[in-house]
Amino acid sequence: MRDTFRSVRVEAVVLRHSDWGEADRLLTLYTRQLGKTRAIVKGARKITSRKAGHLEPFTQVRLQLARGRDLFIVTQADAIESYLPLREDLILTGHASYVIELLDRFTYEDEIENLTLFRLLTDTLSRLASKSDPWLALRYYEIRLLDNLGFRPKLFECANCGREIRPEDQFFSFSAGGVICPTCGKGLPNLSSISMETLKYLRHFQRSSYADASRARASLEARVEQGRSIRKEAESLMQGYFTYLLERELNTPGFLKQVRG
Amino acid sequence: MLLPEPIQKLINAFERLPGIGPKSASRLAFYLLRAPEDVAQDLSEALNGLKDKIAFCEECFNITEAGHPRCEVCENPKRDSAVICVVEEALDVLALERVGAYNGKYHVLHGVLSPIEGVGPDDIKIKPLIERVARGGVKEIILATNPSMEGDATALYLQQQLRPHKIQVTRLARGLPVGGDLEYADQNTLLRALSGRQEMS
Ligand SMILES: [Zn+2]
Ligand SMILES: [Zn+2]
Secondary structure: OOOOOOEEEEEEEEEEEEEEOOOEEEEEEEEOOOEEEEEEEOOOOOOOOOOHHHOOOOOEEEEEEEEOOOOEEEEEEEEEEOOOHHHHOHHHHHHHHHHHHHHHHHOOOOOOOOHHHHHHHHHHHHHHHOOOOHHHHHHHHHHHHHHHHOOOOEOOEOOOOOOEOOOOOEEEEOOOOEEEOHHHHOOOOOOEEEOHHHHHHHHHHHHOOHHHHHOHHHHHHHOHHHHHHHHHHHHHHHHHHHHHHHOOOOOHHHHHHHHHO | OOOOHHHHHHHHHHHOOOOOOHHHHHHHHHHHHHOOHHHHHHHHHHHHHHHHHEEEOOOOOOEEEOOOOOOHHHHOOOOEEEEEEEEOOHHHHHHHHHHOOOOEEEEEOOOOOEOOOOEOHHHOOOHHHHHHHHOOOOOEEEEOOOOOHHHHHHHHHHHHHHHHHOOEEEEOOOOOOOOOOHHHOOHHHHHHHHHOOEEOO
16 A cells, blocks of 8 residues: 555544654644544644644644655645634543544554544544533444444343343443353453443444434433433443553543543 | 664663654764764763753742742842743743743743643642632733643633632733744744733633
């Protein structure tokens, strides 16, 4: 795949940026055409740079990339969607950063197109920016991301014995990648518990469109106390699973905890 | 070919600096190897002096010469203590001082909040700023973090933390294009940004 073109036009979401050399910036991008890649923006830190404005994290841009000696160089940049609300609210900034962090940690620079993943990313950022329920947007994103990356958790049959899961409280195994029935759960180490209620929502997200999944919100809101504990259980279970798969702590959950005080 | 240890050590040290990759690190190391004796001598003396002779102001965390607990700005009785301009790095103080239009004091955060890199409020000098404000006498805080995602996040957090203190909080933003670095702004741009600062709602 490499060196097949000198210059290419891509649609991309800026994942991260860092200072590079004198006044340049190094971007980590998730592109529609080439998956994850990195590119240099010359002079981006000069305050008069016109390109720089579009190249902040979370923004969706159209870029012209030229292949440099080691890295792509951005020769042109136009904003498609800047998702401004994500930068105007600290908690939303934290949520959007979580979305970006997961994608960045799970993907490699392989120059392989993954349209589903690109769409999932932009859809999730749009959902967060349009102030829809962040819990819903994030859990749906997590489940879909796992699907796409080949870590789809087994939620319908026991990940140990294969029997169909019955409507009762269960266990969850990070190493087996799914739900463990109460019978198998007795003899296995390192399991998390998962209530039947929480499992119902995760299953629902795994097989539904986002529109269908969002209908779950009403039932969560209706049962105030229980709804809150379901949200909490699902969030910590998914974060535990991601931490296990990545073999290291994620940065953004800790950040959110700190700024929420 | 394996490089002799002293030069490999120098290359490794350069590589840890921001914006320097393996290639630049090797280039710098080999340059110093070839260069006249005094080039390396001056560099090593400057590096040694950096940690011994420079300290941080105990009030605003700007750089100061060792032995001086407070920086030049804080020591100057003509500077207005009721206004504090909050910046990311000491370099930004230099940029604003060059303009010469600002008569208040500073607070250097030594970084910005970054959720993805895991930089939280406790990792930069936010608490000392809140304590400074709590001691009283401050009327306005100008948030002059860079117009970037991280600079915005930092400004939002500071605004939230300063709210109970009922002081005016403004953001140095107008005239500064998004994504740029304060450190690189020309004097006119900074001047315009300073006079056009806006209250954060
Ligand atoms: Zn089983
Ligand atoms: Zn000082």
